[in-house]
Amino acid sequence: MASPLKSLITDSDRYMASFKRYKECSIVYQGMQEFMDNLLPDLLPSIVKGKSQLNVLGVGSGTGDVDLQLFSTLHQNYPHVTVDNEVVEPDPQPLRIYRDLVSQTPGLDYIQFHWNEMTLQEFQKQWKEKKINKKMDLIHMFQVLYYVVDLEGVISFYQSLLNKNGKLLITLASCDSGSVRMREAYKNQLCPGETNPSTGKIKKLLDSKGVSYKSYILPSDLDITDIFTEGDENGEMLLDFLTNSYHFGKTASPELKAGVMKFLRRPDCSVESDGKVTLKINFELLVLDQLI
Numbered sequence: 069m070a071s072p073l074k075s076l077i078t079d080s081d082r083y084m085a086s087f088k089r090y091k092e093c094s095i096v097y098q099g100m101q102e103f104m105d106n107l108l109p110d111l112l113p114s115i116v117k118g119k120s121q122l123n124v125l126g127v128g129s130g131t132g133d134v135d136l137q138l139f140s141t142l143h144q145n146y147p148h149v150t151v152d153n154e155v156v157e158p159d160p161q162p163l164r165i166y167r168d169l170v171s172q173t174p175g176l177d178y179i180q181f182h183w184n185e186m187t188l189q190e191f192q193k194q195w196k197e198k199k200i201n202k203k204m205d206l207i208h209m210f211q212v213l214y215y216v217v218d219l220e221g222v223i224s225f226y227q228s229l230l231n232k233n234g235k236l237l238i239t240l241a242s243c244d245s246g247s248v249r250m251r252e253a254y255k256n257q258l259c260p261g262e263t264n265p266s267t268g269k270i271k272k273l274l275d276s277k278g279v280s281y282k283s284y285i286l287p288s289d290l291d292i293t294d295i296f297t298e299g300d301e302n303g304e305m306l307l308d309f310l311t312n313s314y315h316f317g318k319t320a321s322p323e324l325k326a327g328v329m330k331f332l333r334r335p336d337c338s339v340e341s342d343g344k345v346t347l348k349i350n351f352e353l354l355v356l357d358q359l360i
């Protein structure tokens with residue numbers, strides 16, 4: 069029987085609300101802050117060396133808050149460097165929020181923005197068809213490759229856009245994360261076509277091709293207590309984001325919903341303390357260089 073579940077990504081309003089709720093319950097932004105404060109300043113010197121302008125490509129930038137955080141760190145450390153920034157984002161709603169954020173944020177005149185309302189696959193196709201030979205100093209894909217089937221093709225294309233000393237930054241949940249374990253266990257019952265990528269899969273792929281990379285862990289635990297309160301709307305949205313399903317609570321069979329919720333409580337997925345259930349999630353940042 070065909071699955072009654074529909075991918076969350078097909079409904080922009082619900083996707084954005086669920087992702088917002090996810091960010092509010094997660095320490096992911098502390099993890100990203102750690103990246104901005106401690107890791108990025110170490111990566112920048114080799115990227116910026118000898119340059120007065122950086123070509124940057126943001127893939128799946130969403131509402132752009134992480135992108136602007138990144139530029140703020142860059143600008144603090146290298147105030148003389150200007151930025152040419154290609155933004156690739158298929159959903160018009162977050163893209164509009166990103167554009168509004170740019171127009172309302174003072175002091176961004178060192179950045180030139182190019183808005184590409186399309187998927188990363190469409191961008192790739194267009195780039196090849198137009199035979200563009202611009203090279204990038206920094207490409208980032210933060211929490212985006214979940215929605216990609218051809219990981220190998222996508223990573224090798226975007227890596228091929230790197231300039232000498234350029235870096236491709238990828239973050240995804242690592243395979244020991246509770247969310248990844250749960251999706252792996254239920255992949256045949258969740259939305260058809262789900263590939264459940266994790267950094268474990270990407271590293272295996274890169275290792276098999278002899279592509280080198282550096283890896284950093286950014287702890288990103290998630291408070292999922294609300295999921296276990298029947299009828300709690302915040303819990304429902306978190307469950308949607310974790311299963312990547314539109315209204316999972318209303319459309320999944322009772323057996324599937326009960327199975328997923330029980331799985332999330334397994335000790336290898338979450339910890340319970342003082343009535344709070346915390347899902348163990350690690351984001352992993354992979355840093356790739358230009359292919360030689």
Ligand SMILES: C[S@@+](CC[C@H](N)C(=O)[O-])C[C@H]1O[C@@H](n2cnc3c(N)ncnc32)[C@H](O)[C@@H]1O
Pocket residue numbers: 077087127128129130131132134156157158159162186187188189209210211212215216
């Ligand atoms: C989890 S959000 C991450 C947003 C942002 N990078 C951040 O870290 O806050 C994933 C983003 O990827 C976008 N996305 C989904 N499928 C995509 C695709 N095929 N190509 C490019 N972006 C995609 C979504 O619209 C969404 O904005």
